[in-house]
Amino acid sequence: MSSTLLLIQLLNGIQLGVLLFLIAAGLTLVFGVMGFINLAHGVQYMIGAYLTVWFYGMTGHFGAALLLALLAALALALFLEFAVFRHLYDRDHLDQVLATFGVILFLNQAVKVIWGPTPLVISPPEFLAGTFRLTENLNYSIWRIAIIMIGFTVAGLLWFLVTKTRIGMLVRAGATNAGMVGALGVNIRRLFMIVFGFGAMLAGFAGSIAAPIYSVEPGMGDGLLITAFVVIVIGGIGSIRGTFIAALLVGLVDTLGRSTITDILKLFLEPSAANQIGPALASMAIYILMAAVLFFRPEGLFPAQGRRA
């Protein structure tokens, strides 16, 4: 493999990692910090993407579409919080699983009914739409570089928010003992609502910026949700730093795994056998990574301090 190829794979891996981070960050906030399992988080990613496409169609301006989509995604999240989720905070995790699964079913279907089953596509904003020449044969998209930079910025901000501000502390406190936070004079419900909306908005944001690279289609968030769970578990639930590192790790392992495992197998296996086993192994790579990490560090790479059970 040439060095440019390797460089491209690295960039791709990081870019995938960044997207995963944006989704996983919201998940780790809502689940790891607040203690609420929200399977509908992946749907929020999808909604972000659809809304962006929709508003783009109306305004013809990517920036405006992004902004409107974020606001709309936030509004939807707050509505869901109000109508469904807030009644489930002090329930069993499994109740949350069932209810949010219901939300997934509904929204996936609703999106299909509204926008149809065909994948939709959209272009990035004009000034970032171009490509730059990487090798004689290959151009690389500026938008992807932009995604990487956006992701790193958001990661920094989030880390500060969760670990350095009182809001972060209160949310973490509320996750273990909401009653006590209330008894000490803090409106934990409202706080949860804000965090929830924020997390959902992050997922929507990920959907918005992913829309120009991937296609927008019903159910696009389901698989990513599982990967996002893999990320937060590897990173250590509730840790923003861990999530960020794990997201990059998963992004890289997935990307590099796909491009190298089959080749490596071909070194000592029949090509046909390698073609048989390689892709299967590449699909398993992130799961193997997760199983290995959890085997040696059951709490993940960066367990949030003092977290029990």
Add this chain to the structure above:
Amino acid sequence: KDTLKVGMIVTLSGPPGALGNQARDGFQLALEEMGGKLGGMETEFILEDDELKADVAQSKARSLVEREEVDFVVGTIFSNMLAAIYKPVIQSGAFLISPNAGPSTFAGKNCHENFFVTSYQNNQNFEVLGKIATDKEYRKVFMLAPNYQAGKDAMAGFKQNYKGEIADEIFTPLGHKDFSAEIARIADAEADALFIFMPGGMGVRFVKQFRASGLADKMAFLSAFTVDETTLPAQKDDAVGMNGATNWAPDLDNEQTAAFTAAFEEKYGYIPGGYAMQAYDSAKLIDSAVTKAGGVGDKDAVRAALEAADFTSLRGDFSFNNNHYPVQDFYLLEVVKRDDGKYHTSIVEKVFDDYADSYADACKL
């Protein structure tokens, strides 16, 4: 018995639902044109969604044959769904007509007298592409397909007629999102042509990313099920000029196709693709058979009439092989933009005349 019951099982849910929608619309158009009657009999049409889940498909199939007691089941779009419904439908004695899926599994040893395919044997499109690659003297081809059974068949099918050098063959996961890694390898390999099979949303994403990479201008693009009427509304300009190969295109030069395409667009507002065409033909096939057999009372008569395939196919030339898979012509296609801004595939040239599949010998029918 004076009404005919036809059940259809296609995928309507999720992104692959676009394919099922075409099949549904194609069949219903035919039915409507014939005044709601097939073979002169008042026809009850029952539509089911397999949701691309084997157990759902099977349950729907059983509901059709056991509860509704339909005479014909038309389905499915995907091979794995066909595998799931095959046995219950066949066992019930109803006729199973596949408007799209044509797996090798049921073409050879496991063929059945009551099973008919109006599309093609799955490998054929790929074999056609292999022939094209050889004809055009591409020396080095890069191959890309998703890692599932149809993807593996695609690779094998292409290689059957292509004897040049293979730069590399890559399997991506099903539903793959980001092809940039693969595209980087394609760029690195410096091949003459790309052979690709990426159905549905994967194709949409790939074409877009491939176009952005600048590679589209540097190498030939030979595809199956990657740029077609279900994906073009999303791919738009990015796909223009890209090649595919199959048994039909909406601008095939014959009367019935011109009429069909116009009527279809008029009614549903989009351009029909192969899925719609094959479903339309399936309806016509049933119509011809029921007419000829004078009802569905005599199964053997109906079967013989089906085998005769006495109807005007949109493809023109059409007949069944001994295994009930079609013998038909195949074409090289290219994506074009129409004056009204819509996109469709267009016939470039005929590659095969009366092409039959390679499994028929093993079928004892």
Add this chain to the structure above:
Amino acid sequence: MSVLLATHGLCKSFGALTVTDDVSLELRTGECHALIGPNGAGKTSFVNQLSGLLAPDSGRIEFLGQDITNSSPAARANAGLARTFQITSIIPTMTLFENVALAAQARCGSSYRFFRPVHKDRQINALAGEALERIALTSRNDKLARTLSHGEKRALELAMAIAQKPRALLLDEPMAGIGSDESGQLTDTLLMLKQDYPLLLIEHDMDAVFKVADRVSVLVYGRIIASGTPDEIRANREARTAYLGDET
């Protein structure tokens, strides 16, 4: 009097913090050995090492002549070493009686029995009933443990340990949370218990300690700074400045 439980040069640190510093301590038959010391001195950590929840960095633990330093918590419990927890540790969703029965069950043969309903098991019920009798619990037996008042939970904690029919009992602040008057009762119970098996008692309630204990060791910063009879400790200057103050 023979030595039942002994540690030899036990050490444990959490990073830079040494919580057990070369502790050698013995528990003999028939005695109550009290371990007192300021908050955070390492008493609970010491008991955790004895019961196997925490692995010592170095040193040895012997019980009934066997080296149990590396045994699992369950193995130690089965050998007869029972304990209570300072921070109440019960099964909240089971009833008071079921909690005690669970402790008794561990003493009544294998629990790999899959078919007979356990609530009809006479042997277990008898043993649990016996343990409950020794601890006066005002609440009804079928009350869910979760709904007990704090003091009742503390008493339940002790009843469970007794139902284990231990050879030695490690008590981490049994008096905590027990009402002022019930404390007196509990002191009597402890006096009775120590006739059946030796007690290692951790307690901040000095009335109880001086009444029940035969021997007292003072733990400060993980180290035993004094050890002796209650009277000796009461008179010990170091113990007074580090822990007791003017009390007693």
Add this chain to the structure above:
Amino acid sequence: MRAAAPALVAFMFLAAMPLLAEFWGGSYVTGLIMRAMILAIAALSLDLLIGTCGLVSFGHAAFLGIGAYTAGIAITEGTTDLATILGITIGISVLFALVTGAISLRTHGVTFIMITLAFGQMLFFTFSALSEYGGDDGLTLWERAYAYGLFEFEHGLFYTIFGLLVAIWLLLDRLRQSRFGRVLLAAKENSTRMETLGYGVFGYRLTAYVIAGVIAGIAGALTANEAEFVSPALSAWQRSGDLIIVVVLGGVGRRSGPVLGALAFVVLEEGLSSLTHDWRLIFGPLLIFIVLFAKGGLASLFERRQA
């Protein structure tokens, strides 16, 4: 007894099902009910993990796949004897459960969920790579296993599945109230305390995990025989997710829960999807509604009414 009543009523109803079906949809309905019963068996085994042990396995469908593929491959290769097939299924299930259990039971909570998911996915991709046995397309079985003539009777398969369901329900119900069950239930709440009471929790959990795996494996073998078709999708994470949904829908850890959950899941899905292709627009909110207004799942509805 109260809590078991809904299950017992359901069993009586199921026993009469082949008769009722005569007037009411025929073999299609019995087929549907057979699938519901197999789902109930799988759900019962998962509830042993979730409800009794507090271990949420997100890879339980792996065992369905094991059972189904064992049956599928055996029959394809010409071994049709039911006892042999079940024997192999049980053997492989035990082995797989021991290996994956020994690793995943070192963890708890979400980590356990995810690590079981990982094992499930590994198996899923393995099945998908079995090109000789259909790969992703799945494998059609051209005959059923030979059950000494049992399956040849009218409704023979139905009553075999029914009998297994009732037997497994009874066994697991007893297990829950036994010494063993009591230990598991308590360890779910407070495993540290159980350790200090003298219970090696790991061993108890591993045993339960193996039992659950074997039962799910049997359900898988039944699926293969009922559907005469197996596919890797049987062991995909979506299927494991469905199983969790069924358990929660019915009521976690409730005696009638898994049975009610499975029946409701199948019947609702079937009923709604025959109303409209967009049936999820109804089913989704219905699930939410059940969570919000029936704490403790469907089983709790009945319990409350009786109380």
Add this chain to the structure above:
Amino acid sequence: MTLLTVENLHAGYSSAQILFGVGFTVAEGEVVTLLGRNGMGKTTTVRAILGLTPPSAGSVRFAGQDVMGWPPHTIARLGIGLVPEGRQIFPTLTVEENLIATSNRRLNDRWTLPAIYRFFPRLQERRSFSGAQLSGGEQQMLAIGRALMTNPRLLILDEATEGLAPLVRAEIWERLAALKAEGEAIIVIDKNLDALTSLADRHIMLAKGRVVWTGNSEELKQDSSVIDRYLHV
């Protein structure tokens, strides 16, 4: 001036009613104890005042407001600081975060981080430990510190000296006396009768969810039959 008025309070849990008409008052700057044997309803009374266990009947007035039916956090923000039974510190937060997270200086700012650390030097030593890593006694100090950091007008201590070493306990009684001198109102639940009698102005004896006796320390000492009857078995 009365700060807290509790009248005819009825409360309980879904399984059973626990309080049957509890009533008492706490004046500004007054120290009041709740006495009674285990399970008599002391903790439930405190929870009912704060709305944690919503009362079914009766009234609670605090600082001139009728707070019946208010959510706990709004009641607490009027100036009630709770040291709950069983500590209930936040295990995943560090010591310092535990103190800061819910701190409040709206009413006054007597209690700041340095002040707490002066009060409990031990906490300063452990400032970056997570709550779960603390010893039982250290957790108790943290729970007290956390309540003080809300700078309450009324401090409620539910068995706050449980698990504390005698020296620390003695110090806490001293500091409470000092707080009282500064005009802080306090409700104490504790088993240390001696310390309570020297600290408190008034004692309220609960039995089976009812107030069965009230009086000052003098009366309590003299009336030993009260102790016999309600505290002894």
